[in-house]
Amino acid sequence: MRTILLVDMDSFFASVEQQSNPALRGKPVAVIGSGKRTVITTASYEARSFGVKTGMNVWEAKKVCPKLIFVTGNNGKYTHTCRMLTEIYSKYTSEVEVYSIDEAFLDITGSLKLFGSPIEIGKMIKREIKERFGLNATIGMGPNKLMAKLASDISKPDGLKFIRQEEIPEAIERLPVDALWGIGGKIAEKLGALGIRTCGELGRAPVSLLKSRFGIIGERLKLMGMGIDTSPVMSNEETAKSVGHSMTLPRDIWREEEIEAYMLKLSEMAGRRARRYKLAGDTVTVTIRYKSFRTFTKQLKINRHINDTHEIHNTAMEIIRGIKLSDSVRLLGVSLSGLRETGMPAQLNLLSGHLKKENLLNTADGINDRHGDSTVSWAAYMPYTSRPAVISPAWRPAGVHRTNV
Ligand SMILES: [Mg+2]
Structure with missing residues (x-):
């Protein structure tokens, strides 16, 4: 079970301007671009109370709020503040995804022991942002990014809300x-x-x-x-954190032999990509989504870095054999993480840090777009073609699976 936290700064540009010029504080302020036919980028909450909205042109805005003060935006100021804010987040977790200039997702799953409950962590971050920058932030938390975003959206401005799994x-x-x-x-x-x-x-x-x-x-x-979202917090680091694939199966399956066949295909896809980028990983993660859409992952860390298809497959099957399936399976995934480079591949030599990650992600997206959820049938790998008529006696009622070993 993950805990994801979203920090969304309240009327960020306008608030930064109000902080850097005290004469603007408490007043209706609109940040605009420098061009002639400009529109409002951000309005302060004072301006919003008059009905001033992002996207309005200057004339419309003046009509609803004659005392509105226009400030030309200063990108350098905002990006600087964004970097400083990121430093605060990084004290709580290394899993920080700066999603936009005023929003960042933090995976705080591993931080709870050290810093306290999600609400406590949210309060600390809010307080620190307020003390250091005089800015208000809304913090939403949940078991995934979708719910964290929702929690933030419904508690703006200056909000703090945690949607727990059972509350979804x-x-x-x-x-x-x-x-x-x-x-x-x-x-x-x-x-x-x-x-x-x-x-x-x-x-x-x-x-x-x-x-x-x-x-x-x-x-x-x-x-x-259903409030389900498995997308990871993509920390803004130089290399991808994992390479892998998942696929929705042409039909729900439950036999180990069938699962094994798909796992081989998925292991090959993950391995091929890792080898292509000269990466090897020491952790294999298997994702399983049941017919009921309940989804979980289980991972196994081994004592060496691998990118060979059969080694990935063997490790994935070791994980599978440790799971008592409680329902038939509609999606399977295999990924490799704990990555390190096994040598610099030629095509990446030219790409520096951020681009390198982008390139990997783009490749992943490209492949997912073509094959991902579109249900590719790996007929050649399938020893079984007919659907079993009865449920295996080995099935157990659904329970909570541990997600790490
Ligand atoms: Mg915002």
Whole structure:
């Protein structure tokens, strides 16, 4: 179980301006670009109370708030503050993803023992930001990025909210679908045409219906409606943290032989990518999503760095054999982490730090776009073609699996 924290600065640009010029404090301020036909980038909360909004042009804004003070934005000031803020976050965890200039995701799963509960960590970060920069931040927390973002959105400004795993169903049941990060007006409209207006309805919608309407993202939409999001916090470091693949299977499976066959294919995909970038890892992670959409990962750290397909496969199968499957499986994933370089590959020599990571991620995205959730059938690997008629007697009722060994 992860704990993800999102820091979202309140009216960031306007607040930074109010801090650097005390004459602006407590007043309606709008930050604008330097061009002639400029629009409002950020409005202070004082301005918002008059109805001034991001995206308004200067004339519209003056009409709703005649006393509005316009300040031309200063990017250097904001990026500097962003870097200083990142230093604060880094004291709490190394897993920091600066998502935008005023938002950062922190994976604080490993920090709880040292710093206290999520709420306590959130309070400490808020306090430190306030003391050092005079700025307000809203902090949302949850078991994933989607819920952390929601917690932040519904508690702005100057908020602090933690949506616990067990609180998710109630928290999202009646929320309109576009309250979820990533669901915009257009998708909401299409969902509405299917009679789906709330997250609860989205989570219960048949995945076949969503897929027929939205293609690949249909499955992702259903997961969002259930409050599930497995995307990792991508810390802004130089090299990728893991290489791997997952795939939704053409049909739900449960036999070890079938799983083994898919794991071989996935291990080959992960291994091939690791070798291509001259990376080897000492940790293999297996992701399993059941038919019920319950998803978990389990990893095994070994005592050497590997990128050979069969070594990855053997380790993945060792993990699989340690799991008592409680349902049939709809998605499998294999990834390799704890990476280190085995030599500098020619095509990466030219790329420095950030670009190198981008390149890896882009490659991953490219491949996922082509193969990912679109359900590739690896027929050649499949020794079994017919669906078993009965449930294996070895099945156990669903329980909580430990995610680390
Ligand atoms: Mg913000």
